[in-house]
Amino acid sequence: MSSDVLTGPAQAAPASRPASPPAAAFSAAAMSTGAKVLAFATMCVGMFIALLDIQIVSASLRDIGGGLSAGADETVWVQTSYLIAEIIVIPLSGWLSRVMSTRWLFAASAAGFTLTSLLCGIAWNIQSMIAFRAMQGFLGGSMIPLVFTTAFAFFGGKQRVIAAATIGALASLAPTLGPTVGGWITDNYSWHWLFFINLVPGIFITVAVPMLVHVDRPNWSLLRGADYAGMALMALFLGCLEYTLEEGPRWDWFGDDVIRATAWIAAVAGVGFVWRSLTYAQPVVDLRALKDRNFALGCFFSFVAGVGIFATIYLTPLFLGRVRGFSALQIGLAVFSTGVFQVMSIPLYAFFANRVDLRWLLMFGLGCFAFSMSQFSPITHDWGAQQLLLPQALRGIAQQFAIAPAVTLTLGALSPERLKLASGLFNLMRNLGGAIGIAACATILNDRTNLHFLRLAEHLNYRNEAMGALLQAVGGNLAAWGHDAADAQGAALRQLWALAWREAQTQTFGDAFLAIMACFVVATAMVPLMRKVVPPKAPSADAH
16 A cells, blocks of 8 residues: 555655654564564453443343433443444544554553443442443543554564454454353343453553553654644544434434434534545544555445444344343353354464465455355244354354455555554444444334334234134133133234234344345455555564
8 A cells, every 4th residue: 555645744744754763663673572472462452351341231231220220211321422432532543642652542541441440330320320431432442443553563474464363353253242241240240340340451451561562652742733623523523423323223313303413413524524634734534545445445344344243243132132032141142152153263264364365365254244144034033042053153254254354455564653544444434334234223123123014914814814713722711711702802912913023023133134244245246356465574664
C-alpha cells in the first residue's frame, strides 16, 4: 500500500524530523523473540477481556436489572452504553497512541478499565452502572487496535502469520464466548463477578505492559493543531448512529421522535466528519486510506465479518431463550461449540497460511461462513445443542479462516506508524458491521414474525383437520379436569395461538440467517478483487 495514501498530509511534518523514529524503532528491533512474544501475549489478554465484556452481560441483563431494581428498558443500556463508548474511541486510538505512545496508552487504558470494572461491580443503582459501563467501554476499546499495531511491529514472516491468526481468533472468539462465560458466572456466583473477574488480569496488564512493550515514543507536540472539531463530529456521528441502531428496532425506527432525531444528528455529523477528514491537514481518521483498493476491500470484509459474528451471537441465544426457554447457562453451553471449533482450527490455518495464497483462505473462510448460515436456515422449534453443532462448527472454522487472512491482507504490509492510522478504521468497521447486523436482524424478527404468523393463520380454519383434532383433544382434556366447555374451548384456542406464534418466530430466525448468508455470498465473490500482499519478513528500522 502506498505511503501517500495512508499518511497523506498528516504525515508530512513528522517525516522531516530526524531523530526520534529511528530511536523508537531500535527499542523494538532490539527485543528478543521471547520478549516480543511475552509482550504480545500480555496485550492479547487486554484485548480479549475488552472484547469479552461486550457480550458478557448479554445473558445476565435480567439478573442485573433485578439487582439494581431497574426495568428492561433501563437495563438494556448496560450493554448499549459500553458499545457506544467503545465504537467512539476505537478510531481515536491511532492518534492517541502517537501522542502517548503505544505502551503508555495501553497501560493507562488497562488501569482505567480495571478501575471501572470494580465500579461496575459495586454500582448502587442503574444510573451509576450505565455511567461506569460507558467509561469501561471507552477505556477498553482503545486497547483493541493497539494489539494489531504491536503484532505487525514485532513480527515478520511466519511469525506474523501466527500473530494475525491469534488476533483473528481473539477478535471473534471473545464475543462468541461472552454469553457462555457470563451465564456460567451469573448462575454459579452473582452478576457482580461479571466485572470482578477483570481485576486480576487488569492489574497484571497495567503493571506488565510498561515494562514489556517497546514500540514507539510519545509525541506530545501532536496535541497542538490536532483536529478537535473532527473528533467532536466523529463522536457525535458514531454515538448517535450506534444509539439509533441499538434502539431503533425496539421503538419502531422513525416512528419514534428520539430515534428520528438521533438519526438526523448522525447523518449531519457524519457528512461533516467526512468533509472535515478529507479537507483538514491532519485528520484524526485519514479516510484517504480508502482510496487504496486492498484497504477498502479489507474494511468491507471486516464489516461483513462483524455482521456475521455479532448477528449470530445475537440470534442464537435469542432463539434458544424465546423458543426453547433455555436458561442463561443452557444457552451458553449450547453455543460453546463455535469457540471450540475455532480454537481447533487455529493450527490448521497456520499450516495453510504459510503455503497458500491468503486470498484463497479468505475466500474459503467467507464461503464457509455463508454455508454455515445456510445450515442454520432450516431451523425448527426443537433445535438444541445437538442440532446446532454442525452449523456452529462450520461457523467456528469460518471465523478463523475469514478474519485472520483479512487482517494480514489489509494491514500486513504497513509499517507500524501507518498502522496507527489504519487499524482503528479497520476495527471500527467490524464493530459497525456488528451494530448494523444486529439492528437489521432485530428488524427482520419484528417484521417477518407477524407476516409468518398471518400466513400460518390463513391455514388455521374449519377445513384444517389437524387443527380440529388438536382443539378437540385439548378441550376434551380440560373438560375432563372440570373446566366448563367455554373455558376449555378458550384455553384450546390460546394454546393454538401460542403454537402458531412459536412457529412464526422460528421461521423468522431462518429468514435472518439467510439474510446474513447473502452478505457473505457477496463478500466471497469480491475476494478476487484484492491484490496479493507479500508481508516483510521482519520488522525493519525504516518500518518504525
